[in-house]
Amino acid sequence: MSYESLLAEQVPELLQQADLVVLDTRDPHSFAQGHLPNAKPADDANMVRLIRDKHKARPVLVYCYHGNSSRDLCRLLGGFGYTQVYNLEGGWQAWASYRDRLEVMLSAPTTAWLSALGFAVDNLNSRIGNGMSPLMLAAQHARADVVEELLRAGADPNHTNDDGNAALWFACVSNAPEIIQRLAVQGADLNNQNVNGATCLIYAASAGKIEAVKALVAAGADLSIQTLDGFNALDSAATLPILKYLKPCYATPQTEQRL
Numbered sequence: 001m002s003y004e005s006l007l008a009e010q011v012p013e014l015l016q017q018a019d020l021v022v023l024d025t026r027d028p029h030s031f032a033q034g035h036l037p038n039a040k041p042a043d044d045a046n047m048v049r050l051i052r053d054k055h056k057a058r059p060v061l062v063y064c065y066h067g068n069s070s071r072d073l074c075r076l077l078g079g080f081g082y083t084q085v086y087n088l089e090g091g092w093q094a095w096a097s098y099r100d101r102l103e104v105m106l107s108a109p110t111t112a113w114l115s116a117l118g119f120a121v122d123n124l125n126s127r128i129g130n131g132m133s134p135l136m137l138a139a140q141h142a143r144a145d146v147v148e149e150l151l152r153a154g155a156d157p158n159h160t161n162d163d164g165n166a167a168l169w170f171a172c173v174s175n176a177p178e179i180i181q182r183l184a185v186q187g188a189d190l191n192n193q194n195v196n197g198a199t200c201l202i203y204a205a206s207a208g209k210i211e212a213v214k215a216l217v218a219a220g221a222d223l224s225i226q227t228l229d230g231f232n233a234l235d236s237a238a239t240l241p242i243l244k245y246l247k248p249c250y251a252t253p254q255t256e257q258r259l
Contacts, residue, residue, distance in 0.1 A: 002078025003071070003085035006061070008098035009154065011036070011088060012123030017059055021050065025064040025073060026092060036063065036095065042073060056081040063088035063095070098122075105153040110146050124155040131161035139179050140170035147171075147179050157188040164194035172204040177215035184219040191221060197228035205246065206236035213242055223249055 006014065014020060015037055022039040023046070024031050031041055040046050042062070050060070060082055064070035067090045074087045088095060099122055106114075111121050119134050120126040127133055135155045138146035147167075151157065160166050168188045171179040180200075184190060191199055201221040204212035213233070217223070223246070226232045234250050237243040 003062075003074035003087050005067075005089045006086045007089050008094040011061070011095065011098075012120065013125060014059065014061060014086065015123070016127070019055070019058045021058060021060045023050075023060065023062045023073065024092075025062065025070050030065070030092070034096075035092075036061070039063075050077070051080050057083055059084040059086065061086045061088060064091045066093055067091035102153060106149055110149050113143075113146060124150060124153055125159050127161070130163065133159050133161070133167070135159065135167040136161060136165075136170045139167045139176070139183070140173050142171075142174040142176045142179065144176065144179050144182070147182060151182065151186050157183050157186045158192070160192070160194075164192070166192055168192070168200050169194070169203060172200045172207070172209055172212040172216070175204075175209040175212050177211045180212060180215040181219065184215075190216060190219055191225055193225065197226065199225050199233075201225075201233045202227060202231070202236050205233040205242050206238050208239045208242065210239070210242050210245065213245065217246075217249060 015022075020038070022036050023042040024035050024039045025042040028041065031039075060077055062070045062073050062077070062085065067088055070087050070091060074085045077085045090097075102122055102124075106121070114121050114134050117134075117137060118128050124135075125133050133155070135147065135150045135157065136159075138150060157168070158166050166188065168180060168183050168190070171183060190201075193199055199221065201213065201216045201223065202225070204216060223233055227236075234243070234246045237246055
């Protein structure tokens, strides 16, 4: 197949690509009533420019009313050499439905909070400075209520920022064990290593966040992982209470075998 089908939930991430071309095949009146961000009508003038464009590796998203007729245009663009062509499954109708579901799932205070921080409310995994997502900032600010809403709405707990840290890391920054537990239940990677090879457990131990350390160990974090410099969580313990808590954990047969 010369194109790939995308669900409405997958579109927000694609929309973040700066060189993305979005084509709307619907009639002018429907386009005027509402369209995807930065979309252009798939009229003759825009199609000629696109076909003549030499940058055939740039992504192109095509949508119609219900996701059917747009497939023909996707095949056409693939035939002209475009290598990243996407069809919005379900078309504008699916996108409008997705947007409505988000409005229902996210409360007005949460929506206002996200908007104030500069996030695109229709993209649960949108990024601002240093690649921070809504879930990361909610965890960093110990906003358990916002974390819960975002997770229920489908936010990815394993989405990472530019440093390779996910929301779980920022739950450790705020030393919020209830958020750590909630993220773990949602499938957060307890052993994700950032660009320095540090895990959440290593960070929490080094930062004196004993409640976070306890929550991570209880959730099953791997104690044997080391940073790029060769330090594990016990090596990184910054306070005596954390050292006393972790030392018996490393004395278990299972841990000794891993080490």
